[in-house]
Amino acid sequence: MTQINFTVNFNELKEKLLESNLDDILKSTMVLVLHEYMKQEQTDYLNVPSYERSAGRRDYRNGYYERELLMSIGKVPLQVPRTRSGEFHTTAFEKYERSDQSFLLALVEMVVNGVSTRKVTNVVEQLCGEKVSKSFVSSLTEKLDPVVEEWSNRSLSEIYYPYVFVDAMYIKVREHNRIVSKAVYIATGIGEDAKRHVLGFTVDHEENYEAWKDFLTLLTKRGLKAPKMVISDAHEGLRKAIQRVFVGTSWQRCTVHFKRNVIDKLPKKGMQEVKNDFKRIYDATSQEEARKHKNEFIEKYEDNPKIEKAIKTLEEGFEDTIQYLVEPPIRQKFIRSTNSLERLNGEIRRRERVIRIFPNNQSAVRLIGSILMDSDESGQKKKALYK
Structure with a gap:
């Protein structure tokens, strides 16, 4: 491991301190340290100091080349x-990338949290005094792709999920110039473990039976065992897909949607x-009690034509x-409801509003996957939610 004995030119550093602003001082100090390293x-x-002879010499010094480092x-x-x-x-650049990668990660996090690429480039310019292109920011976020892909394909067989919640939301994507x-x-x-988990997601075309069946089947291929109960809204294609993929599983219709x-x-x-x-009716803690309240409600209002449709x-x-x-x-x-999933959809929507239209399908997968x-x-x- 390289040990650095700093022989920094302090006269030079002193001159920088007196003549430069704080940003220049930081840059000059970093240059001196990295050069010495x-x-x-x-x-x-x-294996030999400068201007010395040694039988153990491995090679000879041959000047310098210039390189700029964006920090x-x-x-x-x-x-x-x-x-x-x-x-x-030199390993200096590798060590810098590890130590200062928090800055780059912060840029990626800004994008994931819904800050537009244009605003991120402006932030970089303010912080670094350098302009970066939108493609630079995009290239950073693309590093998320293998991470999201690995997470999306992880095994679901290590733990059993007795309760599964499913829902769909819509986004706009640019595809073939449309x-x-x-x-x-x-x-x-x-x-x-009585904790909430995100099991998976996919971006597909119009919500229908085939798309839902493919998505649920993909979850089973990743190891998801048939749950005791699936909670969702009453989309007909989804109901049919649940019955087909999870034989013997109960379907719980979201009470919030139904009451509405x-x-x-x-x-x-x-x-x-x-x-x-x-x-x-839905304050009950047993099916028998709920049915009793339901029957009482119908008996009380069945002669009222205004209540007939309800x-x-x-x-x-x-x-x-x-x-x-x-x-x-x-x-x-x-x-009893998909409220927890609706809140998660809201988090995605909050960030998606900034983007409005995803430039391609992969960018949508990248952002949504990162949030999930x-x-x-x-x-x-x-x-744990309960014991």
Whole structure:
């Protein structure tokens, strides 16, 4: 390991301190340190100090070549020592990339968090005093691709997920010089560890049965075992795909979506008592209690023509919305709706609004995958939802 004995020219440094602003001082100091580091590395490689003779000499010094290094303090010009054979290579740049990569990671994080590429380039210019192109920022974010791909293809067989949540959201993508709408399919789950996990996602065309079946099948190929329950909205293609891929799995219709559907069938005014009686149905902690409240609601309002459509909607979808009540009461509030997944969609949407239109499909996969990876990691750090 190279040991550096700093023989810095302090007169030169003093002159810089007196004549330059703080940015120039930082750059000058960094140049002096890096130059000294590289000279010492060269000496260690040659196995002989400057101007000395030795039988153990490996090579000969052969001047310098210039190289610029873009750092968080700006662009730094360096004189890199070389040897006659050309076999000596300094590790200074490699060490810099490791130590200062937090700056580059910060740029990537800005993009992932919804800051536009244009704004990121402006930030770099403000911090470094150097202009960088949009392609420079894009090339940084492209480094996420293999990371996202590895995470997206990871095995799901190590833990069992009794409860799986699925939903889709729409984004706009530029494709073949056209702007098209694409569906983002997302699956999350609560594992046996009682923590939330992001299981997977894909970006596909219009939401339909075939697309849902392909997505769910992909999850099973990665090791996802048939869950006890899948929670989702009432999309017909999704329901059919769940039945086909997860034989014997219960389907829980999201109670939040369903209650909204029922209430939308009610008149806008004078319905507060009706709404309170309806919501009481879902305060139950068992299916028997929920059915009892439902029957009481129908008996009370079945002769009211204004409530007729709401009652019909309730009767048609009711049983699918109370499947969560067969589970222990401590778990029920976590599995009766897709609210947790809706919040995750909201996080994606918040960042997606800045971009508005993804330049291509891969950029959408990159950004959404990064957000989901972060959410999955955060979920593992939280306490269990229940015991």
